Amino acid sequence: MSSFIELNEVGKQYVVKKQTFKALSDVQLSIEEGQFVSVVGPSGCGKSTILRILAGLEEATTGEVLVDGVPVTGPGADRGMVFQTYTLFPWLSVRENIQFGLKLKGIPLTIRRKMADRFIELIKLEKFANAFPNQLSGGMKQRVAIARALAANPKVLLMDEPFGALDAQTKMDMQEMLRDIWRAEQTTVVFITHDIDEAIYLSQRIVLMAAGPGRIIGEYEVDLPSERDLLTRELPAFLNLKRELIQRLKHD
Amino acid sequence: MANESTTKATKHGRRSVWQVLRPISTSLYVMMALASFMIVLVVWSLLSYGGFVEQIFLPPPIEVAKQFFTNITSAEYWEHIGISVFRVFGGFMLACLIGIPLGILAGTFKIGEALVEPQMEFIRYMPAVAFIPLVMVWAGIGEWAKILIIFIGCFFQLVLMVAVDTRRVSHDLIQAAMTLGATRWQLIESVIFQALRPHLMNTLRLILGWAWTYLVVAELVAVNSGLGYQIMKAQRFLNTSEIFVGILVIGLLGLICDRIFAYLNKRFFPWAS
Ligand SMILES: Nc1ncnc2c1ncn2[C@@H]1O[C@H](COP(=O)(O)OP(=O)(O)OP(=O)(O)O)[C@@H](O)[C@H]1O
Ligand SMILES: [Mg+2]
Numbered sequence: 032m033s034s035f036i037e038l039n040e041v042g043k044q045y046v047v048k049k050q051t052f053k054a055l056s057d058v059q060l061s062i063e064e065g066q067f068v069s070v071v072g073p074s075g076c077g078k079s080t081i082l083r084i085l086a087g088l089e090e091a092t093t094g095e096v097l098v099d100g101v102p103v104t105g106p107g108a109d110r111g112m113v114f115q116t117y118t119l120f121p122w123l124s125v126r127e128n129i130q131f132g133l134k135l136k137g138i139p140l141t142i143r144r145k146m147a148d149r150f151i152e153l154i155k156l157e158k159f160a161n162a163f164p165n166q167l168s169g170g171m172k173q174r175v176a177i178a179r180a181l182a183a184n185p186k187v188l189l190m191d192e193p194f195g196a197l198d199a200q201t202k203m204d205m206q207e208m209l210r211d212i213w214r215a216e217q218t219t220v221v222f223i224t225h226d227i228d229e230a231i232y233l234s235q236r237i238v239l240m241a242a243g244p245g246r247i248i249g250e251y252e253v254d255l256p257s258e259r260d261l262l263t264r265e266l267p268a269f270l271n272l273k274r275e276l277i278q279r280l281k282h283d
Numbered sequence: 284m285a286n287e288s289t290t291k292a293t294k295h296g297r298r299s300v301w302q303v304l305r306p307i308s309t310s311l312y313v314m315m316a317l318a319s320f321m322i323v324l325v326v327w328s329l330l331s332y333g334g335f336v337e338q339i340f341l342p343p344p345i346e347v348a349k350q351f352f353t354n355i356t357s358a359e360y361w362e363h364i365g366i367s368v369f370r371v372f373g374g375f376m377l378a379c380l381i382g383i384p385l386g387i388l389a390g391t392f393k394i395g396e397a398l399v400e401p402q403m404e405f406i407r408y409m410p411a412v413a414f415i416p417l418v419m420v421w422a423g424i425g426e427w428a429k430i431l432i433i434f435i436g437c438f439f440q441l442v443l444m445v446a447v448d449t450r451r452v453s454h455d456l457i458q459a460a461m462t463l464g465a466t467r468w469q470l471i472e473s474v475i476f477q478a479l480r481p482h483l484m485n486t487l488r489l490i491l492g493w494a495w496t497y498l499v500v501a502e503l504v505a506v507n508s509g510l511g512y513q514i515m516k517a518q519r520f521l522n523t524s525e526i527f528v529g530i531l532v533i534g535l536l537g538l539i540c541d542r543i544f545a546y547l548n549k550r551f552f553p554w555a556s
Contacts, residue, residue: 116455135473
């Protein structure tokens with residue numbers, strides 16, 4: 032019965048100046064192991080809130096959250112996260128940033144280094160291994176953030192609009208790279224975006240949300256070949272799904 | 284652009300150096316800085332050589348310069364400098380040793396804040412000078428008394444400023460570390476303290492400046508050594524040149540410390556800017 036990730040009737044209320052505000056209501060969601068799922072919805076519908084609850088950075092007011100059968104009670108290394116803002120540690124080099132989670136676990140330096148180098152290769156930043164974050168472009172920073180999260184070997188990778196601040200071309204390159212990484216690593220990914228093209232291109236399944244209160248209004252399977260490239264964005268299946276999603280969002 | 288236009292287009296098309304935030308060349312910067320010193324020197328000379336103010340109140344620059352060189356070439360004066368530096372750093376280090384951990388505690392945990400901050404806020408408005416009689420009762424008139432005065436002058440402010448610095452560490456960085464599996468202690472050690480360092484250095488730099496000002500207070504009574512004592516003694520004999528030199532030397536020592544801190548900050552934390 033139980034999936035890898037389970038959100039059961041999750042609700043979230045904020046109290047601001049004695050007024051309660053319903054950010055999430057009755058969110059029901061299950062995600063299988065190894066799946067790439069995107070959550071799409073308008074600004075303020077509670078996408079980040081869901082992700083932060085999953086990460087354990089915030090507490091659900093009602094309902095329960097299970098990851099691999101274990102209730103979430105706080106943040107942990109089993110749920111890696113990539114933020115929309117740049118969150119690399121500025122005093123550490125690219126390599127040291129990627130090793131950070133491994134160092135926390137007390138993994139010896141030689142092993143840690145080897146593992147980090149594999150991820151540096153994966154994000155194609157070999158030339159920048161010893162550079163510091165203030166020497167990197169926005170796209171490079173997010174690549175390092177992804178590598179840093181993956182190096183800690185999480186069961187789930189949570190991504191909150193990681194490419195939101197990037198220009199169109201960089202964004203496409205990053206999407207392609209993320210697809211490759213996901214296919215190589217087989218990690219479960221929950222990806223948040225308000226870019227419908229991005230969601231379709233990346234995911235196997237799309238969860239649609241609406242605001243007032245934040246809730247799920249639909250789930251869509253993405254029926255595209257797992258081998259995807261630029262041309263994928265012009266396939267009828269792609270365009271049809273896109274039209275359907277836009278219409279559903281408009282109606283709400 | 285500015286270089287080309289210097290010869291031709293001085294009248295029109297040249298940007299004003301007073302344009303808001305406009306950068307200027309290093310040579311112009313140095314020239315202006317020197318000019319500001321010159322102005323003070325000229326006004327000072329006019330006042331004293333022109334006979335507007337009596338020598339006993341305002342000694343001419345040359346007298347102060349002479350006194351300065353007499354002093355810094357005498358071994359005895361260096362002993363006074365030495366003991367003052369010792370007191371300043373003694374009080375400052377003691378304040379750091381206790382104040383930095385307390386500040387981090389108050390900035391990291393809300394409960395730490397409740398335990399530490401209201402208390403510090405309360406005490407910091409009590410003037411350090413007023414503690415002198417009390418300190419003499421507690422610590423006598425030995426070195427500890429002086430160190431304690433400087434400590435009192437620095438400590439409470441230091442704790443509050445470190446707490447503010449700590450609270451300003453990016454929450455995103457802290458949360459990123461949490462999702463990488465950092466324990467509470469690891470967060471403090473590997474994220475909060477690391478991110479804090481450059482701000483901490485700036486705070487320490489400010490506080491050390493204060494330590495120098497409290498030095499004079501600490502050497503106000505029951506002393507027979509140190510730069511503050513030299514100033515006090517000179518006042519008794521109406522030796523204004525000596526007072527000027529005392530103030531100047533303390534100022535210079537403070538400036539040197541400040542520059543060293545600024546340099547170390549640039550050297551060790553290039554990522555911070
Ligand atoms: N700490 C908080 N206190 C009060 N209200 C909050 C808080 N955090 C979020 N909210 C509210 O909850 C709602 C959902 O916020 P959330 O950040 O999850 O939206 P989002 O879907 O991620 O939006 P965006 O696409 O703009 O990032 C918003 O209306 C927001 O104002
Ligand atoms: Mg958001």
